[in-house]
Amino acid sequence: MARNPVTWLGSPAFPKAAREALQDTQLRQNLRRATGTIRGRREAAVAEMTDWEMLRVAGEQIKDDVLARLDTLLVELEESVTARGGVVHWARDAEEANRIVLDLCRAEQADEVVKVKSMATAEIGLNEALEAGGVHAIETDLAELIVQLGEDRPSHILVPAIHRNRSEIREIFQRRMGVEVSDEPADLAEAARVYLREKFLTTKVAISGANFAVADTGSIVVLESEGNGRMCLTLPETLITVMGIEKLVPTWQDLEVFLQLLPRSSTAERMNPYTSVWTGVTPGDGPQRFHLVLIDNGRTATLTDSVGRQALRCIRCSACLNVCPVYERTGGKSYGSVYPGPIGAILTPQLVGDLHDPQAASLPFASSLCGACFEVCPVRIDIPSVLTHLRAEVVEAKGRTPESVAMAAAAWMFREASRYEKAQKAGALARFLARDGKITSLPWPGSRWTSSRDVPAPPAESFRAWWRKNRCQE
């Protein structure tokens, strides 16, 4: 089986990647500033809602119901979409999905397509696959465009270029668009508008993801801010939507929960500027050919894990990234995947589905278990519990190897900001974080561990209990 492109080929395991990222002070500054801003705004947007907790509970329950009835709901969605003139494709893995989309582009004789930001297409490495097949995909979301033009990798679910500040973006735009532009966000946005306008007006094929698909009506929902989504969903002749099989909601009414949860959790707005809903094909309005590609790519395997499957409730709001102290310090790219941060730490390894893949297996250790992610998650995914569950699985699969010990130590180090800061001040953090899978030495206070030469690895059954006990002995 081909490797799952949800992780980037050649990415080092988390401790090593984090060690490198921690040396990048510019990155840390950019991230601290950006996540600090959005955290405060999200809190205000949520505080306004007296029924927020009830919405979260409903969101959790609706998504659990989706996972419990996924087979029948998918068939229902297929019927609703095809009844309204859409074509439904099924793909077991990334390779199959990419081939389907490439074939569709070729059938339309398109050598260029416009794209709305979509995690599913990033997960399957669609752009690269299309490029290899002679089709150039133009990202039209501002942050995705910054990543694409900068020949960079995304570092955040919602704002893939969050690691870039305005002057870096200015430099990328000047170099790649050949225009003079200031570093004012408004001017940078204007430059993107001008750059993409003609593409929107002339490109015949668009590719999108989906935030939600309503099983009983066949309606697909895309939330966005800039209007690039509306352009892609309205002007081209052919629309190809790529969607993970878990993106369903059973009924039209269920959207009332998610259209409240998602905008406040992700961009901290009462409502995002634009939400588009379409059902199959509407004569005389929008694309007259509509293809829906349903992808598994590790989701059905994730579904078999009774603890881990709750990761499939995720609506990709990115709130958990914004509150995560580990994410804020190491940045998104350290996770080596399009899904970084707390959700990435539990979703990526499950989608990869190989506990012996050292990079994927290191991800559940990329957390301090502080619980902030669960507090903010609009669908109440208990990320800390899934993390400890996956850690136990990794340890069980690997035995007590130098890597698993290093990962456990890394996890311990991130447990508290004060401990982390101290280690960093001592200049020893780089030495501490595993190099070549081995711990060379831990800075104080962790040095007590390595000096004893008996670094405790978590027992399979209860990492948390083990960890609490050890913490008390400090």
Add this chain to the structure above:
Amino acid sequence: MPRVINTAAREEILQRIRDAKVPPARPVVRGYNRTGPGGVELFAERVADYRAIVRVVSDVPGALASLEGKRIVAPQGVPEEWLIDGVTWLREPLTIDELDQADGVLTGCAVAIADTGTIVLDGSEGQGRRALTLLPDYHLCVVREEQIAASVPEALQRLESTRPLTFISGPSATSDIELSRVEGVHGPRTLEVLIVS
């Protein structure tokens, strides 16, 4: 073209789902608010929060003077009395280029949401196909008081799900640069809402 492609993959995925044997979920408890205070004032305030222009008026034609001398798209089905003299009204059929070069578009809406300051278009009479409200740089949307739903649940209940729907909350914006909000990217950079009360 058949309507369902790659049935081998379909069967395999569905079988894997069944094999996962996910137990039935608890019934969904909808304890959240279905309605809210609503009203013109709240709606106006929330629209204005997005830095859209809001005016509460008693009649539409009298409020359109600012359009004089402009080239404005008017979808099929806008009331005749809105089409005041002194404006070049652009009517369908219109090409993409004609829409791109228009100064603005005047529409009604299907529903509005007080709680979130949102207007929803569904492509019916007086709203037109989606491109009409996307390409012109200025969108003037008329909302009648009785079209304002209090909450998101109320609004969804009033909408017909299978029509092409566009929920609009303020002018187009981005937060992609250092997470600071900038109004005006690809969609209309100016949104004006006329509330008829």
